[in-house]
Amino acid sequence: xxxxxxxxxxxxxxxxxxxxxxxxxxxxxxxxxxxxxxxxxxxxxxxxxxxxxxxxxxxxxxxxxxxxxxxxxxxxxxxxxxx
Amino acid sequence: xxxxxxxxxxxxxxxxxxxxxxxxxxxxxxxxxxxxxxxxxxxxxxxxxxxxxxxxxxxxxxxxxxxxxxxxxxxxxxxxxxxxxxxxxxxxxxxxxxxxxxxxxxxxxxxxxxxxxxxxxxxxxxxxxxxxxxxxxxxxxxxxxxxxxxxxxxxxxxxxxxxxxxxxxxxxxxxxxx
Numbered sequence: 001x002x003x004x005x006x007x008x009x010x011x012x013x014x015x016x017x018x019x020x021x022x023x024x025x026x027x028x029x030x031x032x033x034x035x036x037x038x039x040x041x042x043x044x045x046x047x048x049x050x051x052x053x054x055x056x057x058x059x060x061x062x063x064x065x066x067x068x069x070x071x072x073x074x075x076x077x078x079x080x081x082x083x
Numbered sequence: 084x085x086x087x088x089x090x091x092x093x094x095x096x097x098x099x100x101x102x103x104x105x106x107x108x109x110x111x112x113x114x115x116x117x118x119x120x121x122x123x124x125x126x127x128x129x130x131x132x133x134x135x136x137x138x139x140x141x142x143x144x145x146x147x148x149x150x151x152x153x154x155x156x157x158x159x160x161x162x163x164x165x166x167x168x169x170x171x172x173x174x175x176x177x178x179x180x181x182x183x184x185x186x187x188x189x190x191x192x193x194x195x196x197x198x199x200x201x202x203x204x205x206x207x208x209x210x211x212x213x214x215x216x217x218x219x220x221x222x223x224x225x226x227x228x229x230x231x232x233x234x235x236x237x238x239x240x241x242x243x244x245x246x247x248x249x250x251x252x253x254x255x256x257x258x259x260x261x
Binding site: 031047 | 259
């Protein structure tokens with residue numbers, strides 16, 4: 001996906017750890033990681049609202065768009081082992 | 084009573100499937116042993132004929148031990164395919180019991196069930212044709228009957244597989260919505 005979530009830069013600027021941000025926003029560490037690594041397919045407005053509140057930023061500060069990035073569509077059988 | 088999750092209708096049906104699977108394994112083992120014995124030992128077909136008449140089976144069998152063995156092996160193959168279907172259903176109901184039906188793997192399991200149901204019909208037709216040829220002097224006319232209900236069920240199962248595929252896709256979207 002061409003949309004990039006720029007959480008790392010903001011975490012450094014606010015001197016906050018990812019786990020601390022996850023606690024404040026009400027996300028699990030794994031969900032925050034999914035957001036940071038760009039694996040997320042969508043974000044709720046309630047989550048966006050909480051992130052902007054805790055990081056004291058605008059929604060536009062959180063995202064960037066890199067044109068020309070290839071979008072990889074996952075369509076694998078999933079986590080279950082083959083039987 | 085809930086349909087999904089622990090202690091639901093799904094868990095009860097899974098228990099029923101476990102019992103059916105056990106019975107099918109036992110039947111398969113008996114059929115294979117009987118086929119092996121039929122091949123090695125002389126068969127008292129008069130006794131078999133009396134047993135079949137007493138149980139209401141109309142067909143009369145000729146003294147053909149190897150054909151009898153092939154018949155038992157065909158029946159064992161039929162039971163084997165049914166066992167495979169039940170095993171796939173057990174796996175599907177396992178996911179229903181934990182309340183998580185829309186797993187991508189269930190799509191493949193449903194398709195496997197669809198193909199297996201079609202395979203059962205093919206085995207059925209093949210067995211009818213072979214028995215009609217092997218026992219043509221004794222057996223009544225073996226007619227080719229298209230079982231529309233069975234083939235309709237095959238199509239329904241494939242459609243269900245696509246429904247589950249869409250469900251798995253929506254579930255993945257929901258999981259990756261933060």
